[in-house]
Amino acid sequence: MSTALSVESEERAPGGDVLLSVRDLRVRFPTEDGLVKAVDGLSFDLRQGETLGIVGESGSGKSVTSQAIMGLYRGTRAEISGLISFDGVDLLGLGDEELRRRRGKDVAMVFQDPLSALHPYYTVGNQVVEAYLVHHETSKSAARQRAIDMLDRVGIPNPAKRIDQYPHEFSGGMRQRAMIAMALVNDPRLVIADEPTTALDVTVQAQILDLLVGLQKEFGSSIIIITHDLGVVAEMANEILVMYAGRAVERGVAEELFYAPEHPYTWGLLQSMPRMDRLRIERLRPIPGNPPSLISPPSGCAFHPRCTFRDDARLGCAQVEPGFDADRPHPVRCLIPPDERIRIFQTQIRPSL
């Protein structure tokens, strides 16, 4: 893991300016059993107006990353290091007051479970209005009008009436819309959506994803969408980051990740899911084993105990830690030589997808 790389040394696919740059982010939680390395040296960039999908299983560190960006671990025992630069400002170095001014205004978050993320004791309107008043010097009635507009924008029917209802009076899909309205009420430049549709039915999920795409076009904001569902990232993301055991194992534009993935874990994810759009296969191909402990992760490559291809690397996967050059266009954390990876994918993986 190279140390803090300069943010300016960026030369990749054309697009907007880099809005968010994360370098060597580490988040650790001291527990009775030992130090949990939830995020262990993560680096990525996100450009203005683009969508980054972060994919991984539970415990891979994807949600911890988003909460660290939001500064939600302040005042906890979590140990955070690295660089989170938003529009040139290091968020980790900000004072609490300055961070509070930015949180919700520059960066907003949509949580997975809208029932526990919304306060049951306040009306939906109160919560949206509050989010607006924190960042705007305006009258309550103007803020209320703004909230009604936002609820209308996210497709809540009859917003002037619904604004005075409580979260429990909303259905799951409507609550998620309300939360999106709350996140977008301040026109944030970055929206982090952490499993925004996992608790929803597919038909409602389709509505919500449609809504997010539409709003992004309208407001030009960047989105980080965190999910375990490869279908959702295929629909939403320009770029995809695959995480395993607190680290990025592969990153690339969506096309590369789906049609020319290079990391054995990405292959495993793609292979293990049943596909509705392909001929039915007799038997699923799971990734063997279980996700590793974050307290004492495996030596060398964290994925090696579950990797079917560890013998293809000429270096010992159990001893040598593979690197990850975050400044390359398609970095892969794997010891198998690149041409060999491409050959394995073409000959062994692709035919079975």
Place this chain on the structure above:
Amino acid sequence: MSAGQGAPPGRRRFSGRRTQTGNRIELGEVLLEVEDLKKYFPMKTSGLFRRPADPVKAVDGISFRLRKGETLGVVGESGCGKSTAGRTILQLLPPTSGSIRYKGRDITGVTGHDLRMLRLEMQMIFQDPYGSLNPRQTIGSIVGAPFAIQRIDPEGGVKAEVQRLMERVGLNPEHYNRYPHEFSGGQRQRIGIARAIGLRPSLIVCDEPVSALDVSIQAQVVNLLEDIQNDFDLTYVFVAHDLSVVRHISDRVAVMYLGKIMEMADRDELYGDPLHPYTQALLSAVPLPDPRKENRRARILLTGDLPSPINPPSGCVFHTRCPRFREELTEQERTRCVKEVPAQVPLDADHGVACHYAGPAAAPVL
């Protein structure tokens, strides 16, 4: 933990059951017949005047037939009644009306000794591997509980049998004395499976058995379920909301909406040629892990939310959200949807559709 990987290939349950064209040539014996099953939950009377409240019509008239060794997938959005249907079949909930015949015998509303005998034949695998295992019991006593309840002494004793079961589902038999919290989600689901197959049942209702698991683990458990189905000649009712998993595991699929079966057909037919507008919308809503295909696909968006099962829409319950109703039908046709309830999908339908204007979608949905 790679159990569920080593089974022989080419395992399908009845080979030659169907020809290439999908015609039945050889049929398993009928194991379960459900006819016009209804389950209403009474609501507490409310308000000042204590008027009787309308019941929640969780399951509102469903019929299907299940043959031995078959897997019936039941899909639908949350609140469509699929889990209630599964529980009512197992007599975990008493049905409001309708009949359930198991091996030709009417088992609707059996109690006491008969019910206990029935439990030998019918088991359940639950969704939540955290909530469905008693945290204060060891794995040994959880998996051994069915033997104790039924007062059965398996050959070689309960402990040996439990360890055999643990090994069969891919758990280390030495972990007999461990507690549920010492296991991961996937391993806990294996414990639930071991408990369900202990008494050698014929029918297992699986209620969202893999939806709480990560993708890589989900595939392990799906493979395990298929393996033990072959080994123990099991028949499954597989309740799930994940359409890809249901397609993989099921022989037949029933799509439910507001307590009714909208469409029921063989798996390949349902996914390849869905005729009900709801099935079409459901399939088109699933995002595919293929960006190029995703960009080309036209999604059928359903508007609004699921109506309340207390006061379902008149006529066809789906008409309030139906894209065909909204966009394709004439005024006269719409009146029929609003007023007339479509006929229930019959129990022995090859491809049953509960829709007045069933037909293929305008564009392919997958």
